Amino acid sequence: xxxxxxxxxxxxxxxxxxxxxxxxxxxxxxxxxxxxxxxxxxxxxxxxxxxxxxxxxxxxxxxxxxxxxxxxxxxxxxxxxxxxxxxxxxxxxxxxxxxxxxxxxxxxxxxxxxxxxxxxxxxxxxxxxxxxxxxxxxxxxxxxxxxxxxxxxxxxxxxxxxxxxxxxxxxxxxxxxxxxxxxxxxxx
Amino acid sequence: xxxxxxxxxxxxxxxxxxxxxxxxxxxxxxxxxxxxxxxxxxxxxxxxxxxxxxxxxxxxxxxxxxxxxxxxxxxxxxxxxxxxxxxxxxxxxxxxxxxxxxxxxxxxxxxxxxxxxxxxxxxxxxxxxxxxxxxxxxxxxxxxxxxxxxxxxxxxxxxxxxxxxxxxxxxxxxxxxxxxxxxxxxxxxxxxxxxxxxxxxxxxxxxxxxxxxxxxxxxxxxxxxxxxxxxxxxxxxxxxxxxxxxxxxxxxxxxxxxxxxxxxxxxxxxxxxxxxxxxxxxxxxxxxxxxxxxxxxxxxxxxxxxxxxxxxxxxxxxxxxxxxxxxxxxxxxxxxxxxxxxxxxxxxxxxxxxxxxxxxxxxxxxxxxxxxxxxxxxxxxxxxxxxxx
Numbered sequence: 001x002x003x004x005x006x007x008x009x010x011x012x013x014x015x016x017x018x019x020x021x022x023x024x025x026x027x028x029x030x031x032x033x034x035x036x037x038x039x040x041x042x043x044x045x046x047x048x049x050x051x052x053x054x055x056x057x058x059x060x061x062x063x064x065x066x067x068x069x070x071x072x073x074x075x076x077x078x079x080x081x082x083x084x085x086x087x088x089x090x091x092x093x094x095x096x097x098x099x100x101x102x103x104x105x106x107x108x109x110x111x112x113x114x115x116x117x118x119x120x121x122x123x124x125x126x127x128x129x130x131x132x133x134x135x136x137x138x139x140x141x142x143x144x145x146x147x148x149x150x151x152x153x154x155x156x157x158x159x160x161x162x163x164x165x166x167x168x169x170x171x172x173x174x175x176x177x178x179x180x181x182x183x184x185x186x187x188x
Numbered sequence: 189x190x191x192x193x194x195x196x197x198x199x200x201x202x203x204x205x206x207x208x209x210x211x212x213x214x215x216x217x218x219x220x221x222x223x224x225x226x227x228x229x230x231x232x233x234x235x236x237x238x239x240x241x242x243x244x245x246x247x248x249x250x251x252x253x254x255x256x257x258x259x260x261x262x263x264x265x266x267x268x269x270x271x272x273x274x275x276x277x278x279x280x281x282x283x284x285x286x287x288x289x290x291x292x293x294x295x296x297x298x299x300x301x302x303x304x305x306x307x308x309x310x311x312x313x314x315x316x317x318x319x320x321x322x323x324x325x326x327x328x329x330x331x332x333x334x335x336x337x338x339x340x341x342x343x344x345x346x347x348x349x350x351x352x353x354x355x356x357x358x359x360x361x362x363x364x365x366x367x368x369x370x371x372x373x374x375x376x377x378x379x380x381x382x383x384x385x386x387x388x389x390x391x392x393x394x395x396x397x398x399x400x401x402x403x404x405x406x407x408x409x410x411x412x413x414x415x416x417x418x419x420x421x422x423x424x425x426x427x428x429x430x431x432x433x434x435x436x437x438x439x440x441x442x443x444x445x446x447x448x449x450x451x452x453x454x455x456x457x458x459x460x461x462x463x464x465x466x467x468x469x470x471x472x473x474x475x476x477x478x479x480x481x482x483x484x485x486x487x488x489x490x491x492x493x494x495x496x497x498x499x500x501x502x503x504x505x506x507x508x509x510x511x512x513x514x515x516x517x518x519x520x521x522x523x524x525x526x527x528x529x530x531x532x533x534x535x536x537x538x539x540x541x542x543x544x545x546x547x548x549x550x551x552x553x554x555x556x557x558x559x560x561x562x563x564x565x566x567x568x569x570x571x572x573x574x575x576x577x
Contacts, residue, residue, distance in 0.1 A: 078430050089309040090331070095291070096305060099298050099367055107370075108240040115371030116433050116560065119287055120310070120331040125561025128430045134442055136426035137563050138339055141310055141329035149328075160346045162426065 001155045005071065005180040007064020009057060016068035028056045035060055040067045042074070045130050050113055052094045053173040058085065058123035059130050061176035062167055066131070069180035071165070073131045082135030082163035083124045086142055086150045087172045090120040123171055135163035146170055147177065154181045200422065201348040201356075201404045202572065204415040205275050206513050208400030209264050210500045211247035219510070220517050223499050223525040224545060230382040230394045230501050230529075236366040241373040243380050246364045247396035247501030259290040261361040262316055264399035269320040269359070276403060281353045282318055282327025283344055285337035285360040287505035289313045291367045317359050321401075327357075331505065333559030334467075335426070336360065338508025338567055342424035344404050345567075354406045360509035361399035368504070369395060375434060383470030383502070384529045385495035386479070386537040393469040396501020398510045419516040420570040422552070423456065425449025429562025436473055436558055440480035443564045447485045447554060450566035458485050461568075462550030463524055464540075465515040467557045468495020469502050470529075474558060479536040481556075490539040492548050498529030508557045512569060515553045519571040524548055 006017040014031060015022040025031040032048050035041050041063045048056060062083075066073060073079065098114035105111075116122060120139040128137055136157065142149035147170055154168040158181060169178035207215065211229035212222030222229060230247040235254065238244040252260045269276075294308035310329045318327055330340040337360035344356035362368075372378050372395060379392035410417055425446040429437040437443070451458060466478055482493065496514055503510055518525060524546040533541050551571035558564045 075430075083428075089306065089311065090289075090329075092294075092306060092309050095288075095294055095308070095367070096298070098371070099294060102367075102370055103298055107237070107366075110370035110374040112371065112374040112434075115374060118367070118371065119333050119560060121333055121561055121563070122433070125333075125428070125433060125563070128428050128562065129432065132430050134428050134430045134445070136339070137332060137428040137561065138343070138426075139329075139331040141314070141331075143311060143314065143326045143328075156347070156350070156352060160350050162346065 001158050001181055002184050003179050004182050005065045005069025007061050007068055008177045009061050010175050014064060016064050018068045028053060031060055032056065035063055040064060051126055052117035054091065054094065054171055055117065055123040055126040057173065057176040058127045058169060058171045061169055061171060061178035062127045062131060065167065065178035065180045071180060075132045078132040078134045080135045080163060081133040082157055082166040083128050083133055084138045084140055084154055084166060085124045085169045085171055086140050086146050087170055090141065091118055091122065093173055094118055151179060158183050199349050200407050200420055201345040202407050202410050202420050203402055203418040203516060204405050204410050205272060205403040206401060206418060207268050207272060208398060208510055208513055209249060209268060210398045210510060211249055211396055212500060216513060216517055219514060223496055223528060226526050226528055228382050228499055228528050235364065241369060242376065242378040245382060246369065246394060248364050249397055254292060260292050260363040261290055261399060265317060265359065265361055266320055268399060268401060272401060273322040276321050276323065276357055277355050278322065278324045280323050280355045280357045281325060282321060282323045283340045283356060283358045284314050284317050284327060284329045285340035285358060285505050285509065286310065287331060287333060287336055287362055288365065288368060291365050295365060295367055321357060323357065332563045333561050334504050334507055335557040335559045335563045335565040336505035338555065338557045338565040339426055341402060341421060341509065341512060342426055342565060342567060345421040345424055348404060348406045354409045356404045357401060358509060359401045360506040362504040362506045363397040364395045377471060379470055382529050383498050384531065385468035385470045385498050385527055386475050386534050386541045387530050388532045388534045390470045390472060390475060393471055393497065394501040396503045398500060398503040398506040400506060400509050400513060402509060402512065417572040419519055419572050421567060422570045423450045423454025423568035425453060425566045427564045431562050434560055436477040437562065438477060440477045440484060443477065443481035443556065443558060444484045446564040446566040447481060450554065450568045454568040456568060460550055461491055461552050461554050462548035463518065463553040464491050464493040465511050465553055465555040466493050466495045468497055470497060476536065492524040492546050493540040494525050494527045498527060508565060512555050512567065515555050515569050519551050519553055519569060522547055522551065
């Protein structure tokens with residue numbers, strides 16, 4: 001198993017490790033536009049504006065990692081690539097956004113578009129839809145050492161042949177890091 | 189031989205203990221007998237005001253009370269885990285599967301300002317479950333919408349087969365909350381009355397709540413410890429539609445792929461399958477997608493198929509685990525439970541589903557689930573055959 005690409009986003013900067021990219025950005029919406037103009041995204045992200053912040057970060061970090069790894073993707077030609085993700089608190093902020101909105105509007109009608117992000121796996125699902133990845137999709141929370149545990153888990157998925165390539169990300173509303181892990185072709 | 193292994197009889201994950209609580213009551217017998225009775229546990233809901241929603245009905249566990257020191261999921265889990273702690277080895281890996289966990293803590297905070305919303309985060313629940321089960325190792329949480337617990341069991345099976353561990357406890361839980369109820373209602377996903385899986389006139393799902401656990405071991409350890417073996421998790425497959433956040437892929441191909449992966453993982457041909465424990469939510473699109481996938485795999489052979497969601501509602505993250513426990517009971521009894529609330533089978537499901545109990549010959553069941561974000565899971569379950577050892 002090798003890590004073939006890493007993308008990262010902090011509060012003000014984003015980048016790729018292999019390609020040595022390190023740039024500034026102001027907000028996640030402008031980040032998406034920058035990544036499109038720099039061809040990091042192969043095509044525009046549909047409905048990016050309605051995503052919750054964690055989903056926006058997941059898509060941007062995923063695109064950076066895939067760009068770093070040189071992995072091509074397409075909505076039309078879907079691939080058996082897995083996506084796993086972790087963080088410290090599931091989707092707590094999205095849960096609060098959704099339920100506070102529902103209560104503030106009189107507990108009569110919830111907003112479906114906020115509700116769909118009340119699953120820890122939702123940001124990964126948005127990423128899978130954009131990239132066309134049809135392998136296993138799992139949110140996994142590790143109580144300790146999240147990034148090493150995440151990488152070890154992704155390695156397990158590959159070694160058990162559940163997927164030959166895995167996008168593994170730690171993502172929340174403020175920062176994200178995403179790794180592309182893939183099987184190494186065996187030579188004689 | 190599976191996956192190139194030669195010693196398959198020592199590495200296969202087998203179920204050595206399981207239990208659950210559902211709207212039919214505490215224990216597997218209560219759930220099994222409830223399903224066989226053909227009566228639904230979906231009823232009028234009084235936990236919160238449903239006046240503004242699509243329906244007033246859900247399948248709840250009446251003994252659960254809000255405003256207690258324990259959250260609703262811990263009220264379900266504590267008695268189950270207390271009873272089971274004696275049979276759970278201390279070196280077990282714990283996997284907790286849930287979608288919203290202790291969401292009632294967050295509700296309370298937002299509605300009354302009391303408590304701390306951050307304590308609704310899943311890590312807190314994991315600690316409580318670890319303590320209640322007496323396990324020493326820190327566990328993990330697996331969340332994949334309504335495939336959370338079936339995905340967790342698939343992952344546990346894969347870890348056991350690949351020798352990463354030899355004993356895994358999978359705990360699953362989800363509750364009917366105002367949080368979730370209002371959300372599903374806003375998506376117009378609920379049946380106004382009670383869910384009617386695979387019915388011609390189905391119009392949505394009913395929410396339900398449940399909790400349960402499955403203790404998985406590799407055969408070798410189970411044999412060494414003289415455990416009663418309830419059944420085998422013989423294969424698994426996980427896929428994703430990569431298509432839509434809330435709607436399933438119309439052609440059912442990704443679920444078809446999950447079923448093929450599960451059969452391949454089990455080293456089985458589709459002709460070996462005797463029964464299908466369907467996801468069967470009762471929504472128009474889910475059930476249609478499932479039938480497309482099933483027909484794509486099994487062709488014209490109408491395999492006995494059932495859904496338990498007309499009985500206990502859609503228990504979300506717990507659904508897969510509950511359905512696997514019921515399927516293992518069904519395998520033991522060689523008895524297909526009826527699809528509760530089915531009246532007139534949809535044309536596509538005609539001959540596959542039934543309002544009556546049935547029998548099946550091959551002691552192999554495929555249990556399938558699907559969920560938001562396009563996730564799909566398929567698990568192959570086998571009746572335990574002592575001849576194997």
